[in-house]
Amino acid sequence: MRIRALPLLLLTSCTAAQSTVAPASPPPVSQAASPAPTGRKLDAATPMRTASSTPFTVSAGWYVTEQDGRLLLEDPERQLRLTLLEVPGPSAERAIDAAWKQTRPGFTLPVKHAVHPPAQDGWDEIFQNTYEPSSQEARVVVGLARRKGDTNYVVLLEGAAAAMDRRRAQAAQIFLGFKSARLAEESFAGKAPLPLTAERLQSFESFIEQARQTMKIPGVAVAVVQGNRVLLEKGFGTRELGKPEPVTPETLFLIGSTSKSLTTLMMARLVDEGLFGWDTPATRLLPDFSLADAEVTKKLTLRNTVCACTGMPRQDMEMVFEYAGVTGEQRIAEMRRMKPTTGIGETFQYSNPMVTAGGYMAAHAAEPRLPLGQAYDRVMQTRVFDALGMKSTTFDFARAAKQDHASPHGMTLALGYTPLPLSQDEIIVPVRPAGGAWSNLRDMERYLMVELSRGLTPEGQRLVSEANMLARREPQVKITDTMSYGLGLMVDDDHGAHVIHHGGNTLGFSSDMFFLPEANVGVVLLTNVQGDGPFRDAVRRRFLELLFDGRDEARAQLDFALKNRREQYEKELAPVRAKPDLAWVKTLAGTWHNADLGRVTLRVEGSGAVLDAGEWRSTLGEKQEKDGTRTLVLLDPPMAGTELQSRKEAERTTLVLELPQLRYVFEKQAAQASGNP
Numbered sequence: 001m002r003i004r005a006l007p008l009l010l011l012t013s014c015t016a017a018q019s020t021v022a023p024a025s026p027p028p029v030s031q032a033a034s035p036a037p038t039g040r041k042l043d044a045a046t047p048m049r050t051a052s053s054t055p056f057t058v059s060a061g062w063y064v065t066e067q068d069g070r071l072l073l074e075d076p077e078r079q080l081r082l083t084l085l086e087v088p089g090p091s092a093e094r095a096i097d098a099a100w101k102q103t104r105p106g107f108t109l110p111v112k113h114a115v116h117p118p119a120q121d122g123w124d125e126i127f128q129n130t131y132e133p134s135s136q137e138a139r140v141v142v143g144l145a146r147r148k149g150d151t152n153y154v155v156l157l158e159g160a161a162a163a164m165d166r167r168r169a170q171a172a173q174i175f176l177g178f179k180s181a182r183l184a185e186e187s188f189a190g191k192a193p194l195p196l197t198a199e200r201l202q203s204f205e206s207f208i209e210q211a212r213q214t215m216k217i218p219g220v221a222v223a224v225v226q227g228n229r230v231l232l233e234k235g236f237g238t239r240e241l242g243k244p245e246p247v248t249p250e251t252l253f254l255i256g257s258t259s260k261s262l263t264t265l266m267m268a269r270l271v272d273e274g275l276f277g278w279d280t281p282a283t284r285l286l287p288d289f290s291l292a293d294a295e296v297t298k299k300l301t302l303r304n305t306v307c308a309c310t311g312m313p314r315q316d317m318e319m320v321f322e323y324a325g326v327t328g329e330q331r332i333a334e335m336r337r338m339k340p341t342t343g344i345g346e347t348f349q350y351s352n353p354m355v356t357a358g359g360y361m362a363a364h365a366a367e368p369r370l371p372l373g374q375a376y377d378r379v380m381q382t383r384v385f386d387a388l389g390m391k392s393t394t395f396d397f398a399r400a401a402k403q404d405h406a407s408p409h410g411m412t413l414a415l416g417y418t419p420l421p422l423s424q425d426e427i428i429v430p431v432r433p434a435g436g437a438w439s440n441l442r443d444m445e446r447y448l449m450v451e452l453s454r455g456l457t458p459e460g461q462r463l464v465s466e467a468n469m470l471a472r473r474e475p476q477v478k479i480t481d482t483m484s485y486g487l488g489l490m491v492d493d494d495h496g497a498h499v500i501h502h503g504g505n506t507l508g509f510s511s512d513m514f515f516l517p518e519a520n521v522g523v524v525l526l527t528n529v530q531g532d533g534p535f536r537d538a539v540r541r542r543f544l545e546l547l548f549d550g551r552d553e554a555r556a557q558l559d560f561a562l563k564n565r566r567e568q569y570e571k572e573l574a575p576v577r578a579k580p581d582l583a584w585v586k587t588l589a590g591t592w593h594n595a596d597l598g599r600v601t602l603r604v605e606g607s608g609a610v611l612d613a614g615e616w617r618s619t620l621g622e623k624q625e626k627d628g629t630r631t632l633v634l635l636d637p638p639m640a641g642t643e644l645q646s647r648k649e650a651e652r653t654t655l656v657l658e659l660p661q662l663r664y665v666f667e668k669q670a671a672q673a674s675g676n677p
Helices: 092-103 160-166 168-177 198-214 256-273 294-300 315-323 330-339 350-368 372-388 398-401 422-434 441-452 467-469 532-550 554-573 584-588
Strands: 019-025 046-048 056-058 063-067 072-076 080-088 109-115 127-132 139-148 151-160 219-226 229-237 409-411 417-420 483-485 489-495 497-505 510-516 521-527 590-592 598-605 610-613 617-624 631-633 642-647 653-656 662-668
Touching: 056 168, 056 315, 080 092, 092 127, 092 139, 092 151, 109 554, 127 467, 139 160, 151 160, 151 168, 151 229, 160 168, 160 372, 168 662, 198 219, 198 229, 198 467, 198 554, 219 441, 229 441, 256 315, 256 350, 256 372, 256 422, 256 441, 256 467, 256 497, 315 330, 330 422, 350 372, 350 422, 372 422, 372 441, 398 422, 441 510, 441 521, 489 662, 497 532, 521 532, 584 598, 584 610, 584 617, 584 631, 584 653, 610 631
Parallel strands: none
Antiparallel strands: 019 662, 046 056, 063 072, 072 080, 080 151, 109 127, 127 139, 139 151, 219 229, 219 521, 409 417, 483 489, 489 497, 497 510, 510 521, 590 598, 590 662, 598 610, 610 617, 617 631, 631 642, 642 653, 653 662
16 A cells, blocks of 8 residues: 555545455454444434533444443444543543453554644644554554543544444544633634734745655645735746746646646536536436446436445546556546445545546536547636636646646655656546646635625626536545535644535645635645645644634644654655665566556666556565565655555466555456566
């Protein structure tokens, strides 16, 4: 799997029908699991509480067992268990140990990561342990304690990694909702926003630049818009690491999944035109569209394609491994092998292929004679970019390359950044409705103005009806106890402040766009790096602090996030050898194939080894698990940290890319079955 810093659970982005992609198998029972007790199944989302906690919501379909003053909550498949209990004492860390002794007297799993973040939101102390099951078990085991006074509110989570992946949002609602009734959380509710004076904006600028330098991000562009006025518009740093050209308000960046909100803006315009409705069946718009589940295919509507609520797991590897020359039609055809793992509307699961399908089928309704990609480009140009005056925004890489544009940067395993070829981010071209727009501050400012005015251009012309503009902000499925997903937009109650937002990531760029409708203000943030999550989180937090005179926590949160990420990377990478055993690699050298991800070639080059995926390549390291399993580790961006396990399956050697809900098996091509090519 990809090595990456796992966020605190507290703070927290199928192809079974095909023989070469197997579903993740259930893990073996370990000491961290025991037979599930009988529990009552919830018919609807239900408020629950412990002795002194506030009520929190448990989703429909979950099982609840009350025993000895604690709650045991299990997901609908009973593969994930959350035990909630209150433990007295002055130490959150010791409370976790005490909770395991109460619930699992023989629990002895070693701690893999222990984190002690700054106390916030009224808590006196927070502590979390992530444990390490055997390497053969695809399991997640976590203990979290948050202390208020002399009472610790403890959650013990254990279960299959696949279950955690598909039920993450429902688990987060429990984690974040389980609170002390004595908690005095910071709240911006009912507070009038402060004027964004020159002094406050200067403070915001200074924070951004300090945070940029702390994270060593080459380039950043930021704008603050209030109503139809631009209060701040500034570039920081350079377009490319090691080169002098500065970032300006006109510098183009890929905005990744922030493009989703533009795609649903286009849909809203076409709904206004009467071409379809939000609940028009997907197959009526694109008759050839199909998932591996025929019943789900029949039920899907246009709304479902952009609600992150269809039950489709995140499935991005297809677009990463094979993209050169791939068409929209081919990406849609691939979805016939993709299968939901939860029901429609049941829980939040983020799916780029679904948004891709929705964008293409909407555009097809307006331009049925054109290929899907051309239809989408034309409709977005005429209905959104031209109509809104977004003069530089484009999906065309060649056009972007000729203008003032930033270069992409990938994250290395040393947590630094290195420039990437612009072509590597072309993975986004076949799936551009989900994240392929190039834009700059000048254009994104105009888009923010339309959001703030509920559908009017900066010149006062009606672009989209207010009803369909706001339909995109209606919550469709819960992400946490305070955040939901709408239609290409996230709807957040951030400490009582109503915030609408959507961020984006590509292999070498990141972005964020958020606005507060009641305060009539919004922010655009663009960076030219992969993996800037701590930076974006800190910038948003700092803006809210300045707007509502909030507690000064942004800097401490950024410092902790970076420290935690660094420590986790160091532990993950400790067993990785940068120079693999070349004799072993030579036994694997050759061309390998997976029907979904295409061909990759392994070969020895000089004193090292490489994996060549065609569109990109990486040097290889080696990791040996405690059970003797040997794993190839990709060392270079854009896929640094990705692991390929060498397995013996049915008397043959395979290479396996294992993800929580998906398992891709590569088989060696017969023509390359021996020797080093």
